[in-house]
Amino acid sequence: MLHPLNVDEVRQNALRIRDKVAEGTLDWFEELYASANGDEYWIPWSNGEPHPFLIEWVSKIQFTGRALVVGCGLGEDAVFLSRKGWDVTAFDISNSAIEWAKKNYPSEKIDWQVADLLSLPKDWISLFDLVVEVHILQAIPERLRTLAAPNLAPLLAPSGQLICIGRLNEKGEEYEGPPWPLSRNFIESVGIILKNIDFMKKQLPNDDKDVLRYRSVWERDF
Ligand SMILES: C[S@@+](CC[C@H](N)C(=O)[O-])C[C@H]1O[C@@H](n2cnc3c(N)ncnc32)[C@H](O)[C@@H]1O
Numbered sequence: 001m002l003h004p005l006n007v008d009e010v011r012q013n014a015l016r017i018r019d020k021v022a023e024g025t026l027d028w029f030e031e032l033y034a035s036a037n038g039d040e041y042w043i044p045w046s047n048g049e050p051h052p053f054l055i056e057w058v059s060k061i062q063f064t065g066r067a068l069v070v071g072c073g074l075g076e077d078a079v080f081l082s083r084k085g086w087d088v089t090a091f092d093i094s095n096s097a098i099e100w101a102k103k104n105y106p107s108e109k110i111d112w113q114v115a116d117l118l119s120l121p122k123d124w125i126s127l128f129d130l131v132v133e134v135h136i137l138q139a140i141p142e143r144l145r146t147l148a149a150p151n152l153a154p155l156l157a158p159s160g161q162l163i164c165i166g167r168l169n170e171k172g173e174e175y176e177g178p179p180w181p182l183s184r185n186f187i188e189s190v191g192i193i194l195k196n197i198d199f200m201k202k203q204l205p206n207d208d209k210d211v212l213r214y215r216s217v218w219e220r221d222f
Helices: 007-020 027-036 052-058 076-083 095-104 142-151 184-190
Strands: 066-070 087-092 111-114 128-134 156-167 195-202 213-219
Touching: 027 095, 052 076, 052 156, 052 213, 066 076, 076 087, 076 128, 087 095, 095 111, 142 184, 156 184, 184 213
Parallel strands: 066 087, 066 128, 087 111, 128 156
Antiparallel strands: 156 213, 195 213
């Protein structure tokens, strides 16, 4: 579909939607997906591809098993893992995102779920060999982020791995998010009960010069 607008205008639209809802809620995600009406152009984070940092890490892993994709959006990371042989559950707080992902990938064997990272099903505890979080913690306001982050590590089965990918705030700068790039201290706190096995920071080829990204990976060693 041909669109006359540019990426900044799409982002402005996302911010306008966010500003319509009460400060500090997550409702704007559903509003954004629903109002996009099946047109990916209006989803500023969606480029139809799995994240390159995820691809790189998964290519090194010597095992498969049960994977959970947190805040899966339109499902690109979930589909990538499924095609790599993982048994994937993928969830998002937005019902419209999940319905859209199902429609985009009708033949994938993925367990698509509507769920909230702030209040996950109890039977997901210790269930997953891989938990993937791409751009979720940085997309939610700090008050909710600090409540949501501790819910990731307990999802891992013994020897399972947690992968978090996002933007890094190395210099303690103030951001008018979303997204809100995360401090190294905050990122470390996400896997505090786990063993950190990788921390990488780098840019993607088309990033502005002030954008820095991270990937942090932990393993459950108990
Ligand atoms: C910036 S988007 C990233 C989507 C996808 N991971 C990607 O990289 O394309 C953030 C996603 O997190 C979802 N989300 C936000 N808060 C959530 C929560 N508490 N529980 C589950 N999903 C959430 C949003 O609906 C949205 O799809």
